[in-house]
Amino acid sequence: MRDVAIIGVGIQKWGELWEKSFRDIFVEAALNALDDAKIDKLDSMYIGCMSSGLFVGQEHVASVMADYLGQRHLAATRVESACASGGLALRCGLIEIASGMSDLVLAGGVEKMTDVSGDGATYALATAADQEYECYHGATFPGLYALMARAHMKKYGTTRDQLASVAVKNHDNGSLNPNAQYPFKVTLEGVKNSVMIAEPLRILDCSPITDGAAALILCPYERAREFTDKPVIKVTGSGHATDSIALHDRTSLTTLDGVKVAGQRALKMAGRKLDDIDLVEVHDCFTIAEIIVSESLGFFKPGQGGAACEAGETRIDGKIPINPSGGLKSKGHPVGATGIAQVVEIVHQLRGEAGKRQVKNARIGMAQNMGGSGGSSVVHIMEVE
Numbered sequence: 001m002r003d004v005a006i007i008g009v010g011i012q013k014w015g016e017l018w019e020k021s022f023r024d025i026f027v028e029a030a031l032n033a034l035d036d037a038k039i040d041k042l043d044s045m046y047i048g049c050m051s052s053g054l055f056v057g058q059e060h061v062a063s064v065m066a067d068y069l070g071q072r073h074l075a076a077t078r079v080e081s082a083c084a085s086g087g088l089a090l091r092c093g094l095i096e097i098a099s100g101m102s103d104l105v106l107a108g109g110v111e112k113m114t115d116v117s118g119d120g121a122t123y124a125l126a127t128a129a130d131q132e133y134e135c136y137h138g139a140t141f142p143g144l145y146a147l148m149a150r151a152h153m154k155k156y157g158t159t160r161d162q163l164a165s166v167a168v169k170n171h172d173n174g175s176l177n178p179n180a181q182y183p184f185k186v187t188l189e190g191v192k193n194s195v196m197i198a199e200p201l202r203i204l205d206c207s208p209i210t211d212g213a214a215a216l217i218l219c220p221y222e223r224a225r226e227f228t229d230k231p232v233i234k235v236t237g238s239g240h241a242t243d244s245i246a247l248h249d250r251t252s253l254t255t256l257d258g259v260k261v262a263g264q265r266a267l268k269m270a271g272r273k274l275d276d277i278d279l280v281e282v283h284d285c286f287t288i289a290e291i292i293v294s295e296s297l298g299f300f301k302p303g304q305g306g307a308a309c310e311a312g313e314t315r316i317d318g319k320i321p322i323n324p325s326g327g328l329k330s331k332g333h334p335v336g337a338t339g340i341a342q343v344v345e346i347v348h349q350l351r352g353e354a355g356k357r358q359v360k361n362a363r364i365g366m367a368q369n370m371g372g373s374g375g376s377s378v379v380h381i382m383e384v385e
């Protein structure tokens with residue numbers, strides 16, 4: 001199996017991109033990645049996209065994007081795993097290069113979510129939950145994560161301030177990210193007094209509805225210097241796992257077993273321990289999600305993730321920086337693109353290109369992307385040469 005490198009990254013400013021079409025958004029990010037890698041030809045492409053049929057009425061995404069990227073006849077594949085679609089697209093591209101099937105692969109992700117009403121977006125997102133046992137009875141993702149938050153608060157004493165501290169920290173980071181949808185700071189009181197969505201989660205505990213895309217260019221590690229003079233980023237670990245889709249079938253509401261297993265698999269493949277990781281991008285679709293993910297990955301013991309964030313341990317200059325990009329909370333969450341954008345941030349950090357949000361001495365990074373309420377999860381580990 002061949003080692004794999006990331007030689008190009010591309011993204012644009014995320015938000016409510018009404019003046020751009022679904023295909024325009026993807027092509028812009030893809031061209032940025034191709035320019036970064038200084039190439040104009042691909043062997044294949046994987047595109048993470050959760051629900052373009054419901055959001056913009058377009059399926060057959062692989063054909064559309066290859067055509068409009070100017071790569072007609074390309075072997076292109078659309079990948080879907082709910083909000084983990086981007087992370088899984090990267091894993092598919094990684095496997096293709098590692099196997100020797102291709103040498104130049106684009107792994108991208110895209111979603112255009114604001115062309116439908118709020119109710120329409122809620123319906124589309126709810127398709128990632130259990131339709132018969134959750135959605136039919138009125139459960140939405142804010143409601144499901146609120147159940148997880150309540151369980152965590154009852155079991156461990158996690159506080160409302162600790163939940164809010166996640167949003168404060170991520171917006172602080174996002175204020176330094178020029179591509180973030182909401183690049184502004186928030187206060188603890190502002191989060192706690194924002195509009196209630198599903199008790200105890202308020203609107204500033206929730207990631208937004210977003211239009212956006214991101215892209216990566218992959219090649220065999222031994223060929224990376226043919227294409228770039230920038231620091232070469234090697235993908236050393238990849239882990240993928242699923243879990244029960246419905247919360248009522250989980251062993252616990254306060255941990256995410258799919259995240260735990262995917263993280264362990266990625267670390268084993270990379271030959272690394274958690275102490276080796278310098279920064280991590282995690283799937284903070286809600287503030288409670290970041291807390292539970294940080295515990296499920298093993299960075300903190302069960303019940304200590306909230307206190308660690310409140311104490312500053314997860315800030316850019318903390319013990320383990322989490323979401324220096326601003327995370328889903330501030331950067332935005334175009335569901336099919338999120339997993340790719342997390343890796344774009346890790347690449348910028350490992351190259352030393354993150355500007356004011358740069359993590360000091362970053363050499364090894366981790367990205368964790370998950371679908372729904374944790375029914376699927378993908379974890380990648382990257383290292384700079």
